[in-house]
Amino acid sequence: MILGLIEHDRGMLNEMSLEMLTFGRDLANRLNLPLEAVLIGEGANALAEGLQAYGVSKVHLVQHPRLDDYAPEAWAQSVVELIESEKPQAVMASGTDRGNEVLAYVGARTNLPMAANCTEVEPGDPYTVTRVRWGGSLLEEAHLTGEPKLLTVAPFMIPVEEGEAAGELVLNTVTPALDDKDFRVRVVERVKSTGDTVSLTDARVVVGGGRGVGSSEGFESLDELAALLEGAVGCSRAVTNQGWRPHADQIGQTGARIAPDLYIACGISGAIQHTVGCKGAKQILVINADPEAPILSKAGYAVIGDLHEVVPVLNAEIKKLKNQ
Ligand SMILES: Cc1cc2nc3c(=O)[nH]c(=O)nc-3n(C[C@H](O)[C@H](O)[C@H](O)COP(=O)(O)OP(=O)(O)OC[C@H]3O[C@@H](n4cnc5c(N)ncnc54)[C@H](O)[C@@H]3O)c2cc1C
Numbered sequence: 009m010i011l012g013l014i015e016h017d018r019g020m021l022n023e024m025s026l027e028m029l030t031f032g033r034d035l036a037n038r039l040n041l042p043l044e045a046v047l048i049g050e051g052a053n054a055l056a057e058g059l060q061a062y063g064v065s066k067v068h069l070v071q072h073p074r075l076d077d078y079a080p081e082a083w084a085q086s087v088v089e090l091i092e093s094e095k096p097q098a099v100m101a102s103g104t105d106r107g108n109e110v111l112a113y114v115g116a117r118t119n120l121p122m123a124a125n126c127t128e129v130e131p132g133d134p135y136t137v138t139r140v141r142w143g144g145s146l147l148e149e150a151h152l153t154g155e156p157k158l159l160t161v162a163p164f165m166i167p168v169e170e171g172e173a174a175g176e177l178v179l180n181t182v183t184p185a186l187d188d189k190d191f192r193v194r195v196v197e198r199v200k201s202t203g204d205t206v207s208l209t210d211a212r213v214v215v216g217g218g219r220g221v222g223s224s225e226g227f228e229s230l231d232e233l234a235a236l237l238e239g240a241v242g243c244s245r246a247v248t249n250q251g252w253r254p255h256a257d258q259i260g261q262t263g264a265r266i267a268p269d270l271y272i273a274c275g276i277s278g279a280i281q282h283t284v285g286c287k288g289a290k291q292i293l294v295i296n297a298d299p300e301a302p303i304l305s306k307a308g309y310a311v312i313g314d315l316h317e318v319v320p321v322l323n324a325e326i327k328k329l330k331n332q
Pocket residue numbers: 217218219220221243244245246247258259260261262263274275276277278279280281282285295296297298301313314315316
């Protein structure tokens with residue numbers, strides 16, 4: 009059997025799981041094996057019925073009084089127990105932060121290798137997988153050993169397709185043996201992002217700031233520019249490392265992928281790990297003090313100069329145009 013871990017947030021399905029099920033169903037069909045799914049936490053029970061339309065014949069409902077929110081080690085332990093009782097040939101999850109995190113813990117607890125962000129799989133022993141590396145700039149062919157095979161499916165690569173499983177959907181309720189050490193990492197507080205500003209991934213204009221901005225206060229003029237253009241502010245990892253902006257604002261390989269009409273990159277050098285996150289932008293305007301900055305090779309327009317001088321002038325001009 010092929011087992012897919014369904015990702016949800018307190019009962020809200022992450023649509024990436026449907027991509028993973030589409031990928032898993034294709035593998036299961038080729039191996040003539042059933043596709044089964046695991047839903048962790050009582051709040052997700054209602055999702056079970058809908059999974060049959062994606063080829064799932066059996067859903068394992070993991071229930072435990074402490075599984076009321078995401079806790080990666082507890083989720084991993086739940087999967088480990090299913091591996092022991094159900095003996096799947098492969099276990100897969102979405103290649104999201106949570107999917108990769110849970111399967112990495114499963115790998116650590118079972119001493120099995122895990123292949124992250126796969127786009128193709130050729131079963132056998134070992135499996136041959138193609139996986140995305142370096143934020144999409146490289147596709148790697150790798151061999152995946154172990155029993156079961158642990159892999160995650162690269163997001164946005166597999167078009168979701170329905171394919172109903174035959175027969176009645178079987179539900180199997182299980183209660184894992186979890187203890188305090190499984191809850192060392194857990195959600196302790198949820199903080200709603202403030203304001204009614206447009207989100208980074210939906211914004212038509214994104215103003216990005218890098219190390220060149222110099223401080224969290226330095227972002228004031230970038231915030232103003234984004235507000236004037238009804239856009240959002242993003243940043244490089246150098247900025248989140250400094251604690252100038254939250255990680256939610258980070259653009260790049262380990263941050264958000266953006267595809268705005270215009271990306272204004274201020275004081276950002278253009279490391280590959282950053283540019284993979286903004287390569288979907290239709291147009292890039294660079295503001296940088298260094299005429300040799302690598303990001304200039306991606307720019308349609310550039311202003312060479314100090315962003316602390318250029319951005320306020322830009323803001324003043326836009327205000328004039330808007331009669332503000
Ligand atoms: C595994 C891994 C994952 C990573 N993931 C990410 C990721 O998701 N996102 C990401 O961004 N990075 C990521 N990085 C880090 C990445 O490699 C770079 O270190 C980072 O992007 C550099 O940030 P920066 O361009 O802001 O800083 P720098 O490279 O230091 O560049 C600063 C730029 O600002 C310019 N500048 C300085 N002062 C001014 C001024 N007053 N006016 C105008 N310009 C000025 C400089 O000329 C320079 O070009 C990752 C790295 C690794 C190893």
